[in-house]
Amino acid sequence: MHTGSSPRILDNLTTAVLTFDADLRLTSINPAGEMLFEISAKKAVGQRLAELLPHARLATRTLNQTLESRHPITARGVPLKLPGHRIITVDCTVTPLTDAGADGALLVELTQVDRLLRLARDESMLERQAANRAVMRGLAHEIKNPLGGLRGAAQLLERELPDKSLREYTRIIIHEADRLRNLVDRMMGPHKPLKKQPVNIHEILEHVRKLMLVEVPVGLTLERDYDPSLPEFDGEPEQLTQAVLNIVRNSAEAIQHQGTIRLRTGIERSFTIGQKRHRLVLRADIEDSGPGIPEEIQEHIFYPMVTAKPGGTGLGLSIAQDIIAKHGGLIECRSRPGHTVFSIYLPLENGHG
Template structure:
C-alpha cells in the first residue's frame, strides 16, 4: 500500500541505505533524474548529486547525527547537456530492527523558475515600453518646432553659406524623429491570419543569403508537421529577420570559423508562457556558434538602447519583443561562448482563445 502511494506521488522520492546506495526511487524520481529503477537500485548515489563539496559531507553527517536537512536550488547535471534545479530534503528513517535509511524528497524548480523569470521579463518589458513611448512622444513634440524654425531661419538668412548650419539642424531633427519613431515601435495592430512559419523562415533565409552569400552557413532543422500559426506575417518576418541578421553580423564581426546559423522549429504541448498555459506553442530557435553575449548584457538585452554589439542601436530586440508580446508570446535568450540561442515562443491558437482557455482554468 505504501509503495503504491509513493509510486503515484508527483514529488520525486529516493530511498538510500547507510552506504548511500539507492534502494528505491519512484516514477517521478526516474523522470527527474533521467534514469530507471532497474538501473539505479543497488548503485551508489550518482556523483552528479553532489552539487558542491559539502553535499556528500551533509549526507554522511545526516547518517551520523540522524538530523534532517534541506538544500535549496541545487543544480544536478543528470545527463550530458541536461541539468535540473531542485530543492531536496533529506530525512533519516531509523525503525527498530531495521537498518538506517535516508529518505530524499526532490522538488523540481526549473518550470517554476522559468515561469517566474518570464513573468519578470514580461512585466519589465511592459513597464520599459510604456516609459520609452512616453519619452519618444515628448521628444517628437519639440522636434517639429525646431525643424520648422530652422526652415524659416534658412529662408531669412542673407548669406547662402549660412544655410549649411540650418541644414545640420534640420537633418539632426529628422534623425531624432526617426529614432523616436523606432522607439515607439509598430503603429498598426497585428493582422492575425494563419501563417506558415517555414515559408517566413525561407523568405528571411533568401534575404540573408542575398546580403551575405559567403561567410555564414544557414542550416535548417524544421518540424515539417507543424500546422500554421496565427500571426501577422509581415511582423513575424520582421522579428525573424532581426534575430537572424543580428546572428549573422555577430558571426562576421567576430570572424568565427565555420560560422553557422541553425533555424529550428518545434511544437511544445501544454506549455506555459508567463502565467498563461497554452495547448500548443510554436518554438522557433535561431542558433549561432559565435562568441556569445556578455552575461552582464543578457539580463537587459531586450531593453531599449541596450545592445550586445558595438555597432548595434539597441532598438531591434526591444521592438521584436514588443511585436511578439502583441502575439501573446515571448522571446528568450540563452548564450554561452560558442552557442547563442534566441527562442521565439508563440501560442498556436487564436489570440481570443488564449484568454478564454485561461479564464476557464
C-alpha cells in the same frame, strides 16, 4: 499518465510523474514527463532507469534506497543530466507504492526548479518591459514635439535667408531633427496594429534565411532542423519576419559572418508565458557559436540602447521582443561563451493544424 486506469488529472500536471517497477523499469509517464525527457511514453515505457538516464547515477542510487527502505525520500535542488547533454535542476520525491499489485513499485515526482525560476524571471521581465514601454511612449511624445518645432522653424528660416550658402546650416538642422525623430520611432518599435492571417513559421524562417544568405553571401551557413508537424497560427508575417531577421542578424554579427547559425523549431506543452498557461506553444530557436553575451547585460538585452556591439543602437532585440509580445509570445535567451540560443515562444491556441 499513459496507463488505461490512470486519472486524467495527471495528464494536466506540470510536474513530471513516473512509476517504476521493482526492477526499476518505467511502467508509466505523464505528458509533463514526456516533455521533460523529450521522449514519448510509447518509447520510454519498459526502459530501465539506467537506459532512460544513463548519466544519472544519483537518481538510480536514490530509487534503490527507497526500494530497500520502503520510506519516501525527498531531495531538493538535484542536478539531473538528461540525454543530449542537458542539465536541469529538479526537486525529486520518490514514494513506494503500497497498492495491491504494486509490490516494489515506486512513484517518482520531478519538479523542474529551473522552470519555476524561469517563470518568475519572465514575469518580472514582462512587467518591467511594459513599464519601460509606457515611459518610452511618454518620452517619445516629449521629444517629438520640440523636434517638430525645431524643424518647422528651420524651414521658415531657410525661406527668409538672403544668402543661399547659409541654407546648408538649416538643412543640417532639418536632417538631424528627422534623424532623431526616426530614432525615437525605432525605439518604440512597430506601432501599426497587427493584421493577422494564418502564418507558417517555417515560411517566415526560410524567408529570413534567404535574405541573410543574400546579405552575407560568403562565410555564413544557416542550418535547419524543423518540426514538420507544427500547425499554422494567427500572426502578421511582415512583423514576425522583422523580429526573426533582427535576431538572426544579431547572431550573424556575433560570429562575424563566419560560421553556422542553426534554425530549429518544436512544440512545448503546458507552457506558461507571463501569467498565462498555454496548452501548446511553438518554439523557434536561433542558435550560434559566437562569443556569447556579456553576463552583466544578459538580463537587459531586450531593452532599447543596451548592446555589447561598438556603435550599436541596441534596438534590434528590443523591437523583436515587442513584436513577439504583441503576438502573445516571448523571447528568451540563454548564453555562455561559444553557445547562444534565442528562443521565440508563440502560443498555438489559434492554430490551424
